[in-house]
Amino acid sequence: MAYESYSLLHIVRDGAIVTATVDAPPINVITVELFGELARLSEELAADPDTLVFVLKSADPDFFLAHFDVAALIEIADGPRAAMDETGNAYHAMCHRFAHMDKVTIAQIEGRVGGGGAELSMSFDMRFGVIGKTIINQMEVPIGILPGGTGTQRLPRLIGRGRALEVMLGGEDLDAATAERWGWLNRALPADAIDAHVAALARRIASFPAAAVRLCKASIGNAELPLDEGCRAEGVLFADLLFSDSARSKMRRFLELGGQTRAGENRVGALNAEVAAG
The missing domain is CATH 3.90.226.10 (2-enoyl-CoA Hydratase; Chain A, domain 1)
Structure with a gap:
């Protein structure tokens, strides 16, 4: 636009x-x-x-x-x-x-x-x-x-x-x-x-998956709801993302780059940027 x-x-x-x-x-x-x-x-x-x-x-x-x-x-x-x-x-x-x-x-x-x-x-x-x-x-x-x-x-x-x-x-x-x-x-x-x-x-x-950014903001916006309602809505949004091709690809990349290892977790902020970069 x-x-x-x-x-x-x-x-x-x-x-x-x-x-x-x-x-x-x-x-x-x-x-x-x-x-x-x-x-x-x-x-x-x-x-x-x-x-x-x-x-x-x-x-x-x-x-x-x-x-x-x-x-x-x-x-x-x-x-x-x-x-x-x-x-x-x-x-x-x-x-x-x-x-x-x-x-x-x-x-x-x-x-x-x-x-x-x-x-x-x-x-x-x-x-x-x-x-x-x-x-x-x-x-x-x-x-x-x-x-x-x-x-x-x-x-x-x-x-x-x-x-x-x-x-x-x-x-x-x-x-x-x-x-x-x-x-x-x-x-x-x-x-x-x-x-x-x-x-x-x-x-x-802006480098992170757009759907994850948008739905995370939406879920945080639900914090004004009663806790039970907000958590139920969070669960739906989480599942929507989890079963997406983008999430599966990014999670695999996270593990390939050292996620869930001692070295990787000690630099997870930088690792996140590397995952975003592909």
Whole structure:
């Protein structure tokens, strides 16, 4: 699929990896126009069978996504409530698509992220930040509203109820080290390491069998179900993969390369990459 006619997103494909770079100066505020492009991209990605990993990053090293356009919210508030219901539902739908599409979604957050930008990031599968530079802020309650882009539901699931209340009601900056410790970020990395780390992870995931990647994400998504239901669903997905030609081939290759030997198991991370390489 060709990703065309975007003005605020620069989109590049590298095999099964698609990377979108936000470039909406001066600070990457989520204007109605940028929201429209992000929403359209989520629809196109969800329908793209050739993409396995999606990375979102920013051209501005100081701002990932500032927040939703407050001026636009004021305009909406001056009009009929139905307009807000439509916008809110569309934002929820966009976040839901990123969260549940059969692609691995990664947010590479090198600067500030706030409000709706943080909520969008929370809908991604993984988030990586920069030590001493990535800052998260939920500024909605101080301006008289609440995080309405799925944040009040996603943040407690990420970091727990008490910490979510602290972040959202306090309106204070959350630094990268704390965000990593609390689970908001997967990792906080040095500024000169994040790009290489995310790129290497994306390539590694994209090298593995696509069906296994997609169904593993789907199974992890079932963790919100009652445990018994999630385990039953896991069993079905496991069997679907186990009886595939791809799995049989990869398992045989694993053993050929030294799996289940002392030497092989002591280097299993590298061995996994060799299996993927064929």
